[in-house]
Amino acid sequence: MGVSLKDVAQRAGVSIKTVSNVVNNYPHVTPQMRAKVQQAIDELGYRPNLTARHLRKGRTGIIAFAVPELGNPYFAELAGAIIDAAAQHDYTVLVDHTAGLRERELLVCQEFRSHVIDGLILSPIHLETADLVARQETSPLVLLGEREYEAPYDQIAIDNVAAAREAVRHLVGLGRRRIAFLGSRTDRERQPAHLRLRGWREELVAAGLEPAETLIVATDGYGRSDGAAAMSALLD
Template identity: 90%
Template sequence: MGVSLKDVAQRAGVSIKTVSNVVNNYPHVTPQMRAKVQRAIDELGYRPNLTARHLRKGRTGIIAFAVPELGNPYFAELAGAVIDAAAQHDYTVLVDHTAGLRERELLVCQEFRSHVIDGLILSPIHLETADLVARQETSPLVLLGEREYDAPYDQIAIDNVAAARDAVRHLLDLGRGRIAFLGSRTGRERQPAHLRLRGWREELAAAGREADERLVVATDGYGRADGAAAMAELLERGERPDAVFAYNDLIALGAMRTLTERGLRVPDDVAVVGFDDIEESRYGATSLTTVSPDKQAIARLSVDRLVERLSGGAVSEPRRISPGHRLVVRESTTGGRSGSHRESTARSSGASAPTAE
């Protein structure tokens, strides 16, 4: 038999209700009483029965986190942050992989595993506003990603335009003039790739420079091979840039590989900036300068909004929340001088100043 609330109450010399208040972290418990009960919990090795707790509330204790590509380090790192944030609320996370397919996004959004999960955090690529408005599933939904939906759901998304402008401004400040953009996409204008390309254009225009569309290369995907192929295409067209701003870190890393194979030096010949600040960006032969979204804040905000709606109390209207970002300066733009880079104030209200690592 496991240790019960009654056992803890007897050891601490308090009521079962007091122990319950401490276990559930209710605020109206004095520090002295909380410490007394916690000592009894530690001595007896009490562990709360989370399953029973959730069942009493009519919940399963499970939330789902659905991403388009679990093999992408950014989503893997974000999933870890979501799991940690959910654990603070005693929730378990079921991670699902949609492969970026519309039919799987619809399945996850509409009804998939609705009997298993209490709520869903979804990072969609192909869903439209009409799909979300038509959703009949009543479990709470929080959206991640940069597309704007006119639908009654919370959305957590950084300001991609401002983040892209920070990256391009850094390259301009270094005296780079031919700045390529790798990773553009055709189709919906509110996709992240379009927003980052828009930031590229806006910052060049703000600096009085004409955006050379010959330096924009579309990719089929967002992996290392796509970045390597895009960089090769640009060089083979005779459009050698002196800097590259890539849609994400994987494309940037692939581009750096091609540059090295072609005998070009990073950053001496071509400076490179990525986006996402995945762990791999810090440990290559040449560490990668990158835009770092606040993944911990994204995870915390998405879980908090979901749990708030599951609580059944008074809930605010759905909101679009923008966590911060920062530009992390490393060797791919400044060589061995990253530590001496002059910090400047980022324009995004959610962003922090560039930092050197």
């Protein structure tokens, strides 16, 4: 059996309520009483039952973070930032890997048991607006990524056109004139690839350069192997 509030109260010679006030850092406890209770906590090695505390507050203390590729340095760095931020609010982050598969994204988005988590952060690849609109889960959802959804959920994204223009502007500033674009796609007009390609074209034109169609290479994905294959094809 672990050490309980009752055990601490008996050791300190105070009420269980007083111990609870100290553990929850309520301000109306005198410094002398707080020190007395803290000493008993230290002597007995008491640790709060976080699960019980979360249940009393109506939350689990767990946030789910689902990404398509755990091995991608971007998602690894992002996961670390989310975990650090969550820890500041006493939340634990449960990381899930969808592998970019539609069925796994649907499973996480629509069938993830809401009583297990307090919220979901999801970076989808293949989900459609209809999938999000049909979502029955009650836990809050935040979407990451540049795909645009007309659904009642918050979404965090970047301005892909502006980002591509800035990248091209940087290269032009270095004196480059033949600037390639790797990663064009033939599906979905509003996808990140199309927006980035638009930014590439706009900035080249603004710099007085002609966008060369022969320097555009399509890819099936955005992994390292996709980039390597596209670069090899371009050099050939």
